[in-house]
Amino acid sequence: xxxxxxRLASLSLAFAGTALAVVACGGSSSxxxxxxxxSASTGGAGDTGGGGVTDAGxxxxxxxxxxxxxxxxAATSASNTMAGDAGGSGGTSSTAGGTGGSAAATGxxAGxxxxxxxxxxxxxSGGTAGSxxxxxxxxxxxxxxxxxxxxxxxCAGNHQKLTVVCGGDGEWQVNETCGATEFCDSSEGPTTGxxxxxxxxxxxxxxxxxxxxxxxxxTCDVDGLRTIVVExxxxxxxxxxxxxxxxxCPDEEFVNCSRQCGDFECLESEEGCVQGQPxxxxxxxxxxxxIVRTASYGDLCERAGERCGEEVRAMPVGAFNVxxxxxxxxxxGIITEARLAEDxxxxxxxxxxxxxxxxxxxxxxxxxxxxxxxxxxxLVEVVDExxxxx
Numbered sequence: 524x525x526x527x528x529x530r531l532a533s534l535s536l537a538f539a540g541t542a543l544a545v546v547a548c549g550g551s552s553s554x555x556x557x558x559x560x561x562s563a564s565t566g567g568a569g570d571t572g573g574g575g576v577t578d579a580g581x582x583x584x585x586x587x588x589x590x591x592x593x594x595x596x597a598a599t600s601a602s603n604t605m606a607g608d609a610g611g612s613g614g615t616s617s618t619a620g621g622t623g624g625s626a627a628a629t630g631x632x633a634g635x636x637x638x639x640x641x642x643x644x645x646x647x648s649g650g651t652a653g654s655x656x657x658x659x660x661x662x663x664x665x666x667x668x669x670x671x672x673x674x675x676x677x678c679a680g681n682h683q684k685l686t687v688v689c690g691g692d693g694e695w696q697v698n699e700t701c702g703a704t705e706f707c708d709s710s711e712g713p714t715t716g717x718x719x720x721x722x723x724x725x726x727x728x729x730x731x732x733x734x735x736x737x738x739x740x741x742t743c744d745v746d747g748l749r750t751i752v753v754e755x756x757x758x759x760x761x762x763x764x765x766x767x768x769x770x771x772c773p774d775e776e777f778v779n780c781s782r783q784c785g786d787f788e789c790l791e792s793e794e795g796c797v798q799g800q801p802x803x804x805x806x807x808x809x810x811x812x813x814i815v816r817t818a819s820y821g822d823l824c825e826r827a828g829e830r831c832g833e834e835v836r837a838m839p840v841g842a843f844n845v846x847x848x849x850x851x852x853x854x855x856g857i858i859t860e861a862r863l864a865e866d867x868x869x870x871x872x873x874x875x876x877x878x879x880x881x882x883x884x885x886x887x888x889x890x891x892x893x894x895x896x897x898x899x900x901x902l903v904e905v906v907d908e909x910x911x912x913x
Contacts, residue, residue, distance in 0.1 A: 660745055661709030662716060664688075664695035676716025678707035681745040682730050686716050706746050724750045733763035737785065740764060756783070758897065769819065769897020770852070777814035778802065780838065781898035782822060789818075796824035802903060803842040812904040815840060817855070817889050820896040831868035833892040840877075840903060841886035847877040848910055850902045854893040857901075860886065874912035 664670060664677035670689035676698060679685035686707045688698040701707055701718035704726065708714045720726070724736055725743040733742050733753065740754040740763060756765035756772075760783055772784035780789035780797050789800040797818035805813040817823070823836035840849055840857075849857045856871020861878070863869055877887045889901050 659709070662711060663709060666695050666697065668695055669693055670695050678709040678716060678746070681709055682747045683707050683709075684718075686718060688716070706748055708748055709746055710744070710749075719748060721748050722750060735760035735763060735783070737783065761897070766897050768895055770816070770900040773814050773816065773900055775814065777816050777900070778805070779816050780818050781816045782818065783898065784816060792824055794824075797822050797838065798824055799838045799840065801842070802840065803845075806842040806845055806847065806903065806905045808845075809905050809907050811845075812902065815889075815901045815903055817899045817901060819898050820891055820894050834894075835890050835892045837888035837890035839887070840889055840901060842903075842905075843886075844879060845905045846879055846908065846910075847886070848874065848904045848906045848912065849877060849887055849889070850874045850904075850912070851889055851899050854896045855889055855891045855899040855901075858888050858890055860888075863888075872912075876906070876910070876912060 659681045661681065662677045663680060664675075664687040666679065666687060670677075670693060673689050673691050673693070675689040677687050677689070677695065679687050684701040684706065686698040686701065687695045690696040698716070699718065705718040705720055708717055708719050721728075721743070724734055724741065725747055728734060728743050728747060730743050730745050730747045733740055734750075735741070736750055736752070737760070739752050739756060740760055741750040742753050743749065744751055754765060758766045758769050758771055760766065761769075769783075777784075778789070778800055779785055779787060780800055781787070790798040792798055800815070802813060802815065805811065817838050820836045823838055826835055826837060829835070837858075841847070851857060851873060853873065856873060857875040857877075858869055858871050859875060859877055871890055875887065889899060891899075
């Protein structure tokens with residue numbers, strides 16, 4: 524909505540000294556040797572040894588033995604060995620089967636068949652291997668390494684000054700070095716392998732650094748050239764993070780005097796502090812209303828001196844020839860010039876009726892003394908003579 528020329532001219536008296544500025548805002552085998560009964564007949568072949576489980580590392584095979592026609596099995600582990608009557612060597616740990624048993628004495632049974640391969644041991648205390656770091660991304664050429672397309676441009680890495688070109692001999696060669704503020708663009712596109720200036724918001728910043736872009740948290744890409752939205756804030760973005768203080772950005776149409784939530788559209792001083800915005804173009808008849816988003820405490824202009832021992836910051840709110848009701852949440856409050864004229868230490872109120880003002884007066888202030896206060900959303904309504912604050 525465009526401000527009406529004659530109303531802006533008159534209300535500007537209340538914002539004296541201001542200038543209009545609009546900005547865009549494995550285990551080892553064991554062997555056992557047993558003595559056989561010499562009166563026993565020569566036994567048959569021992570049974571095949573089964574796999575024994577070790578406590579540490581792999582599993583070992585067990586010794587298969589026999590006396591006469593009787594088979595005897597001995598299990599062998601890393602911490603405990605049970606010997607049979609006719610010894611066979613134990614199985615090797617983990618991946619190898621046990622060695623076949625051998626007869627130890629005259630008349631003893633034949634050595635058992637090799638034990639089966641043991642299972643791989645599982646450690647309870649072993650750590651998980653860490654993942655490897657990521658390398659450069661995009662169109663990258665390493666000097667001296669092979670390349671496929673002579674004449675192709677690339678970057679020597681991410682966020683690099685050196686650009687490279689695929690030479691006629693099929694290897695990456697030096698192309699050029701970027702200027703002081705430029706970096707090679709490794710993303711695929713029309714500027715691949717060329718030196719370009721960083722976009723606004725990334726100049727002088729490192730890739731991955733979090734910054735504010737309007738009401739969003741953004742970061743700079745791997746080359747530090749372009750912004751990428753990380754998070755859309757519902758509260759103001761302050762120093763690369765969504766603020767814990769300050770009112771959310773309004774959903775409906777509003778007048779924005781903050782540095783967040785879209786384009787800045789209010790008056791500011793030559794020093795760049797926010798002074799406010801006349802509202803008479805928005806507020807003409809009973810029932811009209813508008814939300815005004817203030818600047819944060821730190822962005823508002825300082826008042827001349829303290830008010831009752833407090834270092835306050837305030838933004839004027841007003842429209843002429845209409846009766847207004849202004850509402851705001853703590854730590855902000857409303858105070859009219861009429862009340863200030865009566866009592867310099869007058870209390871700030873969450874809601875206040877602002878009577879029809881003289882054309883030369885600023886009608887009210889939205890004020891706070893909290894240095895951590897973020898931007899506030901002030902509801903300003905045109906009301907009739909009977910309206911009061913809740």
